[in-house]
Amino acid sequence: MEKDLRIKSQVFDDPKRAPNRAMLRAVGLTDESFKKPMIGVASTWSEVTPCNIHLHGLAERAKEGVRHAGGTPLIFNTITVSDGISMGTEGMRYSLPSRDVIADSIETVVGAESLDGFVAIGGCDKNIPGCMIAIGRAEVPAVFVYGGTIAPGYRNGEKLDIVSVFEGVGKHNNGDITDEELHGIECAACPGAGSCGGMYTANTMASAVEALGMSLPGSSSNPAESKDKYLDVEEAGKAVYHLLEKEIFPKDIMTKQAFENAITVVMALGGSTNAVLHLLAMAHAVDVDLSIADFDRLQKTVPHLADLKPSGKYVMEDLYKVGGVQAVMKLLHENGYLYGDCLTVTGKTVAENLALAPSLTEGQTIIRPFSSPYRATGPLVILRGNLAPSGAVAKVSGVKVKRHVGPARVFENEHDATEAVLNNQINEGDVLVIRGVGPKGGPGMPEMLSISAILVGKGLGEKVALLTDGRFSGGTHGLVVGHIAPEAQSAGPIAILQEGDQVTIDSERQEISMEVTEAEIQARFTAWQAPALYLKGVLGKYAHNVSCSSIGAVTDHFKS
Numbered sequence: 001m002e003k004d005l006r007i008k009s010q011v012f013d014d015p016k017r018a019p020n021r022a023m024l025r026a027v028g029l030t031d032e033s034f035k036k037p038m039i040g041v042a043s044t045w046s047e048v049t050p051c052n053i054h055l056h057g058l059a060e061r062a063k064e065g066v067r068h069a070g071g072t073p074l075i076f077n078t079i080t081v082s083d084g085i086s087m088g089t090e091g092m093r094y095s096l097p098s099r100d101v102i103a104d105s106i107e108t109v110v111g112a113e114s115l116d117g118f119v120a121i122g123g124c125d126k127n128i129p130g131c132m133i134a135i136g137r138a139e140v141p142a143v144f145v146y147g148g149t150i151a152p153g154y155r156n157g158e159k160l161d162i163v164s165v166f167e168g169v170g171k172h173n174n175g176d177i178t179d180e181e182l183h184g185i186e187c188a189a190c191p192g193a194g195s196c197g198g199m200y201t202a203n204t205m206a207s208a209v210e211a212l213g214m215s216l217p218g219s220s221s222n223p224a225e226s227k228d229k230y231l232d233v234e235e236a237g238k239a240v241y242h243l244l245e246k247e248i249f250p251k252d253i254m255t256k257q258a259f260e261n262a263i264t265v266v267m268a269l270g271g272s273t274n275a276v277l278h279l280l281a282m283a284h285a286v287d288v289d290l291s292i293a294d295f296d297r298l299q300k301t302v303p304h305l306a307d308l309k310p311s312g313k314y315v316m317e318d319l320y321k322v323g324g325v326q327a328v329m330k331l332l333h334e335n336g337y338l339y340g341d342c343l344t345v346t347g348k349t350v351a352e353n354l355a356l357a358p359s360l361t362e363g364q365t366i367i368r369p370f371s372s373p374y375r376a377t378g379p380l381v382i383l384r385g386n387l388a389p390s391g392a393v394a395k396v397s398g399v400k401v402k403r404h405v406g407p408a409r410v411f412e413n414e415h416d417a418t419e420a421v422l423n424n425q426i427n428e429g430d431v432l433v434i435r436g437v438g439p440k441g442g443p444g445m446p447e448m449l450s451i452s453a454i455l456v457g458k459g460l461g462e463k464v465a466l467l468t469d470g471r472f473s474g475g476t477h478g479l480v481v482g483h484i485a486p487e488a489q490s491a492g493p494i495a496i497l498q499e500g501d502q503v504t505i506d507s508e509r510q511e512i513s514m515e516v517t518e519a520e521i522q523a524r525f526t527a528w529q530a531p532a533l534y535l536k537g538v539l540g541k542y543a544h545n546v547s548c549s550s551i552g553a554v555t556d557h558f559k560s
């Protein structure tokens with residue numbers, strides 16, 4: 001039996017592998033360990049962010065699970081960066097590239113060490129898709145475990161999280177709160193380990209991965225500092241071994257229907273715009289033909305049910321207490337919104353897992369019933385028009401304004417746009433445009449939470465529209481449109497938009513357009529030159545390799 005399981009780690013029987021074994025003996029392996037499959041535990045542990053600060057302890061527990069099931073576990077690390085810490089700085093350009101660095105680094109270790117399977121543990125918004133892209137590319141069984149959400153902070157009875165601080169900056173600039181109040185919010189917002197608490201990108205992607213079937217039931221809503229989280233990793237260690245026995249590979253689970261389940265859960269929960277980018281990239285890793293047309297189709301049918309931050313009241317820990325993501329999936333499944341026969345890492349189908357899942361707690365107010373949803377359709381809306389021929393993504397959860405027409409106020413970077421907002425040079429009705437910050441142009445397609453939160457904090461969230469070929473954080477809400485494609489760097493029409501041009505954003509008609517004739521667009525382009533691509537280091541490599549955001553900004557989009 002054990003022999004049959006050894007599909008890759010060929011360091012065992014052959015005399016010519018003695019040197020390979022000699023190296024492994026020095027890290028603690030023995031003749032006994034060589035008989036067992038080698039299971040990696042990919043950890044994104046790091047001290048640079050609370051999202052990942054506790055992951056080494058989780059990795060150690062995952063090892064126990066692997067060992068218990070009969071495998072030989074080996075922990076290895078990869079990097080992570082924090083959007084919350086780099087937000088609003090030049091450092092934010094490294095965020096999306098870090099997704100691909102993480103994917104590449106895990107793929108590298110799994111491939112080089114010929115691992116038979118692995119658990120990947122991620123706790124922040126890019127390292128989740130980073131782990132998942134590596135899992136998708138791998139030809140071995142794997143399970144993802146989410147590090148879990150942070151608990152909310154409290155100050156004077158008010159529930160806080162990191163976005164409260166970002167929005168506090170706008171309130172402070174308006175003179176609505178004092179220096180002391182802002183400092184008080186800053187000190188109380190993040191009380192411990194775990195990923196940003198609302199339905200931001202980390203919690204969104206964790207929920208999407210659970211719906212996809214690649215993490216264990218319940219694990220996306222189990223908080224970072226809970227006993228349940230430790231059980232998640234231990235069970236994940238065992239699950240990889242069982243997947244190896246059953247010969248169930250990521251490609252068997254990550255099917256088109258499974259991705260549709262993930263999109264459905266993201267829409268119902270009111271998740272981050274980044275889900276569009278990351279799910280496209282994850283699908284690319286398993287050669288599943290997913291496109292923004294699929295998001296568009298599902299958006300029209302799936303209601304937004306969750307009253308979660310950033311537009312709603314509650315955080316992930318609240319959802320955990322009333323049944324978690326499994327209970328939401330159960331509700332969606334009972335109403336015919338999920339494919340129940342998709343396989344998952346439990347070795348069972350979605351429907352079989354959900355039969356064991358709890359229902360939402362009686363009387364809870366976080367997830368609305370189908371009879372009175374938050375919105376009748378999904379909150380991630382794909383827009384098109386002469387400003388975004390390849391598409392753009394709007395997040396309309398909580399936004400009352402359906403149509404906004406106003407003059408473009410054009411900026412080439414977030415810093416200058418932010419200064420203009422803070423100096424009250426942006427007026428109600430304006431369309432604030434930050435361009436040249438797409439995947440190639442940024443480079444790295446930075447998130448714009450600093451400026452979007454300042455607009456909200458100043459009470460301009462629905463009075464000023466914010467458009468960009470960059471992207472938004474999961475913490476962003478308001479009248480925002482990101483992922484405008486093609487990006488300015490690749491001669492997308494956003495490149496020739498001029499100060500004062502009338503721009504229309506209409507979420508019902510799914511339109512994003514500028515009042516500039518085709519002839520004028522052509523004339524402006526004859527006088528336009530693409531800025532030079534960034535040349536140095538990882539951002540230079542990224543700028544040259546990355547594809548359009550409308551296909552997930554993947555870096556291995558090669559045609560044979």
Ligand SMILES: CC[C@H](C)C(=O)C(=O)O
Pocket residue numbers: 083084085125162163196200201202272274447449472473474475
């Ligand atoms: C607060 C938001 C978080 C830091 C983030 O980057 C995201 O959710 O995308």
Ligand SMILES: [Mg+2]
Pocket residue numbers: 083125201447472473474
């Ligand atoms: Mg982010």
